[in-house]
Amino acid sequence: MSVSLAQIFLIFLSALTMSIVSTPLVRRLAIAVGIIDQPNARKVHTNPVPLLGGLAIYGGVVVTLLIWDDQFILRELAAILGGATIVVVCGMLDDKWGLSASLKLLGQIIACFVLIYAGIQVQLFASPWLNALITIAWVAGISNAINFLDNMDGLSAGLTAVASAFFLQLAVLNGQFLVAALSAATMGACIGFLRHNFVPTKIFMGDTGSLFLGFILAVLGIKLRFPSNSIIVTWMIPIVVLGVPIFDTSMVIVARLRRRVNPFNTPGKDHISHRFVALGSSRREAVLICYMLGVGCGITATMLSKADVQEAYALAALLIGIAAVGIWLFERYARYNPPK
Template identity: 55%
Template sequence: MSTLLLIFAAALVMAAGGTPVARRLALRLGVIDQPNARKIHLDPIPLLGGLAIYAAVIGALVLFGARAEVNQLAAILIGASWISFFGFWDDHQGLGAGTKLLAQAGAALILIVGGVMVRLPLPAWVNWAITLFWVVGITNAFNLLDNMDGLSGGLGAVAAAFFLLLAAISGQYLVGGLAAALLGACLGFLIYNFNPARIFMGDTGSLFLGFLMAALGIKMRFPSNVPWVTWMIPLLVLGVPIFDTTLVFFSRLRRGKNPLTTPGKDHVSHRLVQRGWTRREAVLLLYLTGCALGAIAIFVAVADRLAAYTVGVIVAATALAGLVELEQRYTNDERRSISEGESRPI
C-alpha cells in the first residue's frame, strides 16, 4: 500500500509541475486549439497537456513501480507510448481518422503479443478480436469524451480511483500501480484543466488515457468470481465513456452521418447544457454518475452470480432507457429549431 501511495504522490506532483511546462511548450510550438462553430470554448487554448500526463505516469512507475509482471507492464507502456506518439502527431499536424484507427489497432496488437488480452472461455481468435474491439473502443471513448473542461481528465480520475480500490481488494499489484499513477496524473492535470481550462490534454492525453483504461479493464481479475461475471466490472467502471460513445455513435448513424468523422455538440455533456445545466454542473453530474457506477462495480466484484447479473440487467435497462430518452429529446429539439427557423420572417 505504501508503494501505491508513493506512485500516486509522484504522479500527482509530476503532473502538477509538468502541466505548466507543457502549456508553454504548446504555445511555443503553436499547438493551439482554436475556437470554431463545433466547439464550445471561445478563446484559443494550448494543447499538449497530455504530455504532462504521459510523463507523470511513466515517471512514477519507473521510479516506484515494482518489477512484478514486467513483461506485461512493458507491453502496456510500449503500447501507451505508441498511441501517445500518434496523438501528439495529430495535435501538432493533424491525422485522418483511418490513420488513428490503425494506430489504435497497432497498440492493441502490442498488448496481445505481450500477453495482455481478454481471456474468456472462448476460442483464442475470438479473445483476440474482443481485445482489439475493446482497446479501440475505449481508446476512442476517452478521445471523444474530451469535449468539455475537466470532463475526460476528471472521469479518468474517477475510473482510476475505482480500479485502484478494486485492485486493493483483490491484491492485483500491476493494476493497482497503473491506476495509482493514472489517478495522480489526472488530478495533477485537473488543477489546470477544470473549468475554466487553461490547457487541454489533446489527443496526446486522451488516447493515452483511454488506452491505459482499456488495459486496466483487461487486467482486472477476480479469481473468486467466474469470467462471465468479471467482465461486467470494467464495463461499469468505464460506464460513462461507454454510454457517451454509444449515444453519439448511434445518434449520428441515425441521422445519416459518419460517427467517426462527424464533429458535433451531441455528446451527453452538450445535451445536459442544452437542457439548462451549466458546464460545471454537467461535468460534476457525470463525475457523480461515474462514482455511482464504480460503487456498483465494487458490489458486483464481491456478489454472487445471481446478484451480479440482476444488478447488471438493471443497469443495462436504465442505460438503454437513458439512450432512448436523450435521443428523443435531441430529435425534438432539432425539429423545433428547424420549425422556428422556417417560420421566422425573412
C-alpha cells in the first residue's frame, strides 16, 4: 500500500491530541488508586510522582490505529494491539504491586507468541524455530532496554519519539503504510506525553509505558522492510536506530557484572544519563544529549539503508568499536553511585 503523507500527518496529530488530553486524566486516576512512585536513594526525583502515564500513551496509539483500522491487515493489527495490551497489563500490575522480573518476562514471551502466530517475526533464516527465538529475544530485549532507560524525566518518551521519527522516515521511503502509521502514532503519543513529563515532571510513564513503547519499537524493527537492499545489510538498521537504549543496557550489564551484582534486579544510577550527570551535565542537559545521540543513530541508520555489503559491515565494525570505547570511557571517568 502506498503511503499518504496526509494520512500519516492526521494519524500523528490524532495520537498527539489524545495523549495531551488524556495524560492529566490518567494522572488523577493514578493518584486516586494510589499508584505513586515514592522517592528513594536510587532515584533522582525527590517528591512522590504519579505513575500510569504509559496508559495515556497506549490509549493515544491504540485509539488512533483503531480509527484507521480499515487501512491495515486485520490479522496484523489485532496481533500488534493484542501483544501490546498484554505487556501494558503486566506493566500496570508491576506499577501497582510490583512483579518479579520472571513474571514480566513471561508476559513479554506470551506477547511474542501472539505476534508469531500472526506471522510477525524476524525472517533472517530458513528455520522458523530460529526466527521465532530471535523474535522473542529481540522483543524482550528492546522492551527491557526502554524500561531500563526510563530513569530521568522525558528520557524514554523522547528517545522513543526520535526513534519513531526515523522508523517513519524509512517506512515512507519504502512504501510501508503499517510501519509508517504505527511510527507516526507512537511519535505523536510520546510527544503529547512529554508535555506533562519533561522537567518539571507531573507524571511518570511507569512500566506501563516503558514496556509498551519497547514492544512497539521492537515490532517496528521487525516489520520494516527494504526491497531495494539485501537483508544481509538491512537487518542491522533497526539495531542502529535503537542504538542508544541498546548501548545503555549493554553498559549497565557490563558495569554490574564487573561489580558482581545481578544486572537485572539491582537498580542504580549507572545508566548513560547518570553518567552524563556525573560528568557535570544537568539532568535536562543529559536527556537532551541522549536525544542528540538518538538523532545521530537515526541518521547513521538512514545512511546504512543505502549502503552496500562492504560499506555496511565496515560501518557496523566502526559502531561496535565506538560503543566499546564509550563503555570503557564511562566506566573509567564517569563515576556513579552504586546501589546500597
